[in-house]
Amino acid sequence: MPAVTVRRMTAAECELWLDELANEYAQEQVHSGRWASAGAVERARTENAELLPDGADTERMLVLRGVDEAGAPIGRAWIALDHPRGAPGVAFLYDIEVLEERRGEGLGRALLNAVEAEALAHGAQALELNVFGGNRTAIALYGSAGYEVITQQMRKAL
16 A cells, blocks of 8 residues: 555645635535535535634644655545534544545555544544445445444435
C-alpha cells in the first residue's frame, strides 16, 4: 500500500477546498433528491460555514491534506472530533476524497488509514461517516476497511 500521511490544510488550501466541497455536496444532495437545485450551493456553503467558522483553524475539527511520500497532495479529509449527535468517543468523518488525477493508485485506503490514525491520535475511539447509496466505490472501500452499517435510509420512487 502506498505511504500516505496527513497534515493540516493551509488557509489557502482550505479556501479552495471549501468552494469545491460546497459544489460537490450540493450536487450530491440534489442528485439524492434531498434538496432542490435552486439555492443548493448557497445552502451547502452556509452549512459548512456553521460547522467551520474559523476554516481549518476551527476548534475540534481536523481539516486535512493527504500527501504522498514526496509530499505531493493526494487528497483531503475533514473530521469532527465531536460527533454531531453527541456519541461519546466517536469522531465524524465529513469528507474524504482522493484527488481525481491521483485515483486508481491505491491511495483511497492509505488515506483512510492515515485519517483514522489522526482521529485516534486526537482521542477518538471510533470514526463514523455517511455515504450516499449510489457511491458504490466508497461503500466497498468502507466495508472492506471494517466499517459496519449502523443506520440505513432507503427510498423507492413511486
